[in-house]
Amino acid sequence: MTADSYAEDLRAAFASIPDARALFNTRVLVTGATGMICSSVVDLLLFMNRELSANITVYLAGRSEQDAADRFQSFSPAPGELVFVPYDATSSEQVALATDIDYVIHGASNANPAMYLKLPVETMLANIVGLSAMFDLARASSVRRLLYISSSEVYGQKEGMNPYAENDFGYLDILNQRAGYPSSKRAGESLCVAYGMEYGIDSVIVRPGHIYGPSIRSSDNRVSAEVTRRAVAGDDVILRSRGDQLRSYCYSLDCASAILTVLLRGERDNAYNISNPHSICTVRELAEAVARAASVNVRFDIPESAESGTHNLMVNSSLASEKLEALGWTPVFDLERGVDRMMAVLKDPEGPFSI
16 A cells, blocks of 8 residues: 555544544444545545454445445455445335334435436436435434535525625525526525424434545536546646636545545535535636646537536535534645645546545
């Protein structure tokens, strides 16, 4: 194992989680576990088992057991360490488990903008009905806390370029073609509070900004994913807009450590932005950082009539991070380091996520 290995990245991210040892000897259920964000969360949990004998049992709730096995095969999971649970986030059917669960992390959701238009109903159901099924599971077992992964898109649009704090909300056109995603994320947050009021379920909410990292999926058509795939292939990065939109970018392992921090230390019925203050930049600046890391160029190919239906309408979606950092969390990967590590992991001759 070299100093540049993915294991070193995991070690650095783990060190930024206050009270991480409180997760030892627990059972954690993760939905959306093969997606960009939650697969990084699972990586950290498995790393704790490898490095510190944490004895964490991870339940992977999803549709494809083979996808889950393929994603985490580099960890060579011990028998019973990873348990696959069949789960369809668009269904209200309750998940059946033979054991109690300590924590639930609900991240199952369409995170692909093209899918917001292709499968708008399913997008909304995962954020509301799928979440409700997780709360029903929490009611039926000894779940200590449920964490809901929402989105920075809940804020809508506001004037100015200052970062959004957790109580800042702007205009959201609920009849827009892609409004099902942010609207259902807002509804999911309200559902968290409702289950707490009516049934006493403890929950917390995180609102990630724009996450990048080596755990991108081939189906991801967001700008950060597209430019990364081109750069890894040695091709010039192409932007189809001026790239002036301001975003809170965050490396996937920083996002994962933030999620586990909020799970352990967040205040009940509260929402926390996930943002690295050292990675707030424009789309163009991210593309330029990726291009530098791969020694390729940035080129612009701006169509006369842009296909704007899938685009995030927020010119500014930068997020304030003070509330999260007050919990004791500190980001590890600024933009330059995060992009360099992403490219190194994706180009590793032994395969991504080799440890």
